[in-house]
Amino acid sequence: MKPFAARYGRTPRSIAAPAPTPTVPTRVLGLDPGSVRTGWGVVERHGHTARGIAAGVIRVSERAPLAERLEAVHRGVCAVLAEHRPDAVAIEEVFFARYAQAALVLGHARGVAMLAAAQAGLAIATYPPTVVKRAVVGTGKAEKAQVAQLVGALLGWTELPGPDATDALAIAITHLNVSRIGV
Numbered sequence: 248m249k250p251f252a253a254r255y256g257r258t259p260r261s262i263a264a265p266a267p268t269p270t271v272p273t274r275v276l277g278l279d280p281g282s283v284r285t286g287w288g289v290v291e292r293h294g295h296t297a298r299g300i301a302a303g304v305i306r307v308s309e310r311a312p313l314a315e316r317l318e319a320v321h322r323g324v325c326a327v328l329a330e331h332r333p334d335a336v337a338i339e340e341v342f343f344a345r346y347a348q349a350a351l352v353l354g355h356a357r358g359v360a361m362l363a364a365a366q367a368g369l370a371i372a373t374y375p376p377t378v379v380k381r382a383v384v385g386t387g388k389a390e391k392a393q394v395a396q397l398v399g400a401l402l403g404w405t406e407l408p409g410p411d412a413t414d415a416l417a418i419a420i421t422h423l424n425v426s427r428i429g430v
Contacts, residue, residue, distance in 0.1 A: 274300070276333035277289075277421075278337070281356055282316045287415045288408075289302070289327075297420055305323030321359040337373070339415075340376070379421045383417045398417050
């Protein structure tokens with residue numbers, strides 16, 4: 248009998264055994280930062296299944312000085328971390344903003360959210376909005392409604408929280424998927 252390469256004109260490829268499914272669930276806190284509304288969502292993975300734990304929005308008065316708003320965002324993220332004890336935090340990256348000042352303020356809110364996660368000793372991952380949309384919907388140009396609909400379907404939720412919390416859940420789902428496939 249001829250060797251494999253002689254019969255098929257190529258050498259066989261190794262097929263690695265699939266990675267073992269983790270038995271311990273992985274819990275991720277997704278954050279959609281803002282200086283007035285910071286969406287958060289906690290998603291847990293059991294094997295290949297994602298389960299939504301909780302979601303909400305940290306709301307801050309728009310009229311408060313920026314320093315007070317940032318302190319309130321930090322305090323709110325710390326409270327969510329203490330209550331839900333995630334294994335990792337995934338945060339949306341700052342997207343292109345029409346106004347530089349708005350992007351700067353968003354960056355400050357993102358910074359205090361990252362600080363809270365770092366103070367808790369958690370790994371932090373960041374994802375651009377287009378990657379989150381692609382990971383959840385399949386296209387980076389998806390509308391918010393499409394993202395929300397698929398987040399609900401993936402988590403089995405018939406009633407969804409507001410758009411900020413739904414975006415945060417999508418970010419957490421993205422991190423679970425990326426960490427599962429090892430990208």
